[in-house]
Amino acid sequence: MYLAPDGDELGIAQAAAEFLAEAMSIERLHRAACADMSADLRHALGGMGWFALALPEDAGGSGLSAVEHALFFREVGRQCGPVDVLAQCLAATIVEDVTLRSAIANGDAGVALAVEDGTRLRIFGSENAAFMLQLGRDRSDLYPLENTASEPRASLDPATSIRLLDRVPTAVASDTGDCAWRLGQLGTAAMLVGIAEASLDQIVDYAKVRETFGKKIGSWQAVRHPCADMAVRLEAARAQLWFAATAMKEGRGDAGVHLDAAKYLANQAALANADTNIQLHGGIGVTDEHHAHLYLKHALVLARLFGGRREVLGRLLHAEVED
Amino acid sequence: MDLQYSDSDRDFRQKARTWLAANVPTTRRPANGHTSAQYDRDWQRKLYEHGWAGVAWPKEFGGLGLTGLQQVLWYEEMARARAPHYINTTYVALMHAGPTLIMRGTEAQKAFHLPKILSGDALWCQGFSEPNAGSDLASLKARGTIDGDDIVVSGAKMWTTDAQHADYQELLVRTDPDSQRHKGLTWIICDMKSPGIDIKPIRTMLNDEHINMVFYDDVRIPKSNVVGEINGGWASALATLSLERGLGFIGDQLELYERVGRATDMAGKLRLEDGTLAIDDSSIRQKLAALKADALAIRAMTLADIAETDRTGQPGPKGSMMKLLVTSAHKALSELVGDMMGWDFLEFDGDRTSHPWTYDYLWSWVFSISGGTNEIQRENIADRVLHLPRAR
Numbered sequence: 056m057y058l059a060p061d062g063d064e065l066g067i068a069q070a071a072a073e074f075l076a077e078a079m080s081i082e083r084l085h086r087a088a089c090a091d092m093s094a095d096l097r098h099a100l101g102g103m104g105w106f107a108l109a110l111p112e113d114a115g116g117s118g119l120s121a122v123e124h125a126l127f128f129r130e131v132g133r134q135c136g137p138v139d140v141l142a143q144c145l146a147a148t149i150v151e152d153v154t155l156r157s158a159i160a161n162g163d164a165g166v167a168l169a170v171e172d173g174t175r176l177r178i179f180g181s182e183n184a185a186f187m188l189q190l191g192r193d194r195s196d197l198y199p200l201e202n203t204a205s206e207p208r209a210s211l212d213p214a215t216s217i218r219l220l221d222r223v224p225t226a227v228a229s230d231t232g233d234c235a236w237r238l239g240q241l242g243t244a245a246m247l248v249g250i251a252e253a254s255l256d257q258i259v260d261y262a263k264v265r266e267t268f269g270k271k272i273g274s275w276q277a278v279r280h281p282c283a284d285m286a287v288r289l290e291a292a293r294a295q296l297w298f299a300a301t302a303m304k305e306g307r308g309d310a311g312v313h314l315d316a317a318k319y320l321a322n323q324a325a326l327a328n329a330d331t332n333i334q335l336h337g338g339i340g341v342t343d344e345h346h347a348h349l350y351l352k353h354a355l356v357l358a359r360l361f362g363g364r365r366e367v368l369g370r371l372l373h374a375e376v377e378d
Numbered sequence: 379m380d381l382q383y384s385d386s387d388r389d390f391r392q393k394a395r396t397w398l399a400a401n402v403p404t405t406r407r408p409a410n411g412h413t414s415a416q417y418d419r420d421w422q423r424k425l426y427e428h429g430w431a432g433v434a435w436p437k438e439f440g441g442l443g444l445t446g447l448q449q450v451l452w453y454e455e456m457a458r459a460r461a462p463h464y465i466n467t468t469y470v471a472l473m474h475a476g477p478t479l480i481m482r483g484t485e486a487q488k489a490f491h492l493p494k495i496l497s498g499d500a501l502w503c504q505g506f507s508e509p510n511a512g513s514d515l516a517s518l519k520a521r522g523t524i525d526g527d528d529i530v531v532s533g534a535k536m537w538t539t540d541a542q543h544a545d546y547q548e549l550l551v552r553t554d555p556d557s558q559r560h561k562g563l564t565w566i567i568c569d570m571k572s573p574g575i576d577i578k579p580i581r582t583m584l585n586d587e588h589i590n591m592v593f594y595d596d597v598r599i600p601k602s603n604v605v606g607e608i609n610g611g612w613a614s615a616l617a618t619l620s621l622e623r624g625l626g627f628i629g630d631q632l633e634l635y636e637r638v639g640r641a642t643d644m645a646g647k648l649r650l651e652d653g654t655l656a657i658d659d660s661s662i663r664q665k666l667a668a669l670k671a672d673a674l675a676i677r678a679m680t681l682a683d684i685a686e687t688d689r690t691g692q693p694g695p696k697g698s699m700m701k702l703l704v705t706s707a708h709k710a711l712s713e714l715v716g717d718m719m720g721w722d723f724l725e726f727d728g729d730r731t732s733h734p735w736t737y738d739y740l741w742s743w744v745f746s747i748s749g750g751t752n753e754i755q756r757e758n759i760a761d762r763v764l765h766l767p768r769a770r
């Protein structure tokens with residue numbers, strides 16, 4: 056029993072953090088045309104093997120587990136990484152065709168994420184993506200996007216572009232089962248935990264330097280105590296994330312229940328921490344040049360994917376866990 | 379990361395489950411008075427006689443020498459079996475007095491006191507807080523004057539839980555009259571039958587008299603009862619407090635999941651004032667499920683902390699986080715059940731066992747105030763986890 060990153064896991068988390076801080080820093084979101092993965096970024100991530108982390112070795116991947124997947128996406132979250140990073144990883148796990156799979160895994164072919172919205176599909180990710188991935192709890196389908204007309208929509212979140220599609224094309228690859236969906240839920244929860252962490256780090260740093268009335272704001276209890284609450288929420292969400300990732304890795308029968316709990320707690324922690332981070336920054340917190348609003352807006356997208364609050368709570372109520 | 383239990387962990391759980399199923403008392407604990415303390419002593423003696431006493435204690439001091447993880451299993455099984463609640467009149471002795479002696483007591487103190495604690499023969503209370511020293515414990519004023527081989531204590535302690543039942547007390551007094559704050563304090567074992575002690579119960583909002591004012595009028599305590607150094611009591615007090623804040627609430631952490639389950643079962647039977655089943659009310663459903671997620675996270679945090687402690691031998695700084703989470707979740711759960719129960723919730727006669735949900739609701743303030751208020755826990759987190767500039 057051990058529930059914190061350990062051994063090789065630490066190395067992977069650190070490598071991911073360093074790579075992403077270079078290649079996909081949150082600073083990018085203050086520049087024009089910053090949404091989604093650019094083709095360059097996609098190739099950079101693919102070239103380093105990040106899309107193939109959880110892919111079995113005989114399928115050309117690193118053969119690592121849900122735990123490393125969660126560690127990687129936590130770092131993605133800290134940089135408000137785009138949703139198509141996740142779609143790209145998940146698509147690689149459902150495609151049987153070797154050529155297509157390697158094109159996805161190495162970043163040659165882009166994949167966006169598609170989510171059912173009434174009779175239409177809502178697409179998150181680059182308009183240059185060749186495919187879109189739609190995931191359900193019992194099946195996943197990969198569709199071609201080229202030559203498919205979609206309607207661009209405005210997006211609150213600078214990290215994510217959104218389009219709507221009326222007509223669903225014919226799938227090029229499909230998979231039954233919930234494995235990809237679960238990796239999606241875990242990855243999203245991990246990104247939200249990353250956002251909750253980054254928000255806390257940001258306000259703690261600021262509280263140590265900003266002064267009012269001759270004192271650092273971090274010495275005022277009206278600042279200290281909400282920071283402590285942020286730390287508590289984060290700690291709970293992170294512990295449950297590690298539990299869920301490990302339960303998945305070990306194939307426990309109750310992994311789905313722990314994932315739902317992890318997603319719920321990650322939703323709440325990211326939204327609340329992003330909120331408090333803005334408030335405790337004062338005026339600078341509402342400016343466009345600051346990161347604080349980026350965490351909030353990205354959390355609002357992620358909190359709706361792979362189980363919003365009502366959906367996961369509905370499943371959790373009567374779910375059973377093992378010893 | 380891994381979630382594996384070893385074979386011996388699994389064996390331990392199975393043995394505990396079987397034993398508890400056969401041995402948990404079927405009679406209710408009396409709500410108040412001498413008979414309630416006797417009930418606790420009897421249960422502790424039974425645990426002792428069957429080899430279950432001292433789950434957190436090392437073997438060489440008569441405990442079970444369990445790993446942290448096995449302690450988690452023990453408390454989970456206690457909750458499942460609905461065993462007598464571990465926060466009872468034996469709590470101070472087992473959870474912090476005994477362990478403080480193990481860390482800082484003399485050989486003679488250990489030899490005399492530890493067996494009595496394990497067998498339920500000796501109950502302890504904690505005399506730290508005073509009328510004007512609670513959160514700011516270091517400002518305490520009770521005097522201990524050194525007189526030959528004795529320390530003569532005068533002054534008052536407040537909030538002392540179960541003082542009227544206790545045989546001994548963890549007593550913290552100022553032995554250096556010129557000292558300031560943390561310096562000049564001494565931690566002594568006070569025999570509660572010593573002449574000069576006067577105990578005045580304080581009635582609480584729970585309708586009980588578990589807490590007390592304790593007055594000391596020239597109470598003579600032999601110097602051999604000092605734990606740690608004379609005037610070096612703060613270090614021993616910190617040891618006691620770290621035990622209280624570390625695993626002190628482990629039972630509540632693990633019990634929460636069971637309690638959410640019980641509340642959910644109850645919601646399946648209770649009708650709300652408009653006739654609908656409580657479980658069909660979407661706001662109740664969502665709150666129950668959210669509390670279940672909280673309970674799972676608290677369990678995950680407990681396991682993470684325990685595993686870390688088993689590995690490093692040092693408890694981490696997370697106790698304050700845990701106390702905030704667990705006190706808030708317990709309060710939210712009892713508020714929710716209170717809302718579902720309607721008028722029945724208000725028919726409370728002060729009996730913990732006949733109206734457990736109302737009792738727990740009232741107890742939620744005890745939980746978030748005693749052992750360091752939630753505000754003080756936030757201060758600890760700000761200082762020790764986040765390293766923010768000090769408020770004080």
Ligand SMILES: Cc1cc2nc3c(=O)[nH]c(=O)nc-3n(C[C@H](O)[C@H](O)[C@H](O)COP(=O)(O)OP(=O)(O)OC[C@H]3O[C@@H](n4cnc5c(N)ncnc54)[C@H](O)[C@@H]3O)c2cc1C
Pocket residue numbers: 276503504505506507509510511512513514536537538539540589744747748749750751752753754757770
């Ligand atoms: C039921 C019960 C049982 C208890 N049992 C025992 C026992 O057996 N033995 C024992 O020694 N003690 C016991 N206590 C005492 C308990 O530890 C204290 O009540 C507690 O530490 C708070 O101290 P206080 O009551 O003096 O409140 P105060 O310290 O006066 O606090 C008043 C309010 O101010 C807040 N506050 C204080 N300082 C700060 C600060 N720096 N920043 C922000 N907010 C602050 C507090 O959070 C609180 O809300 C018990 C208390 C209760 C209620």
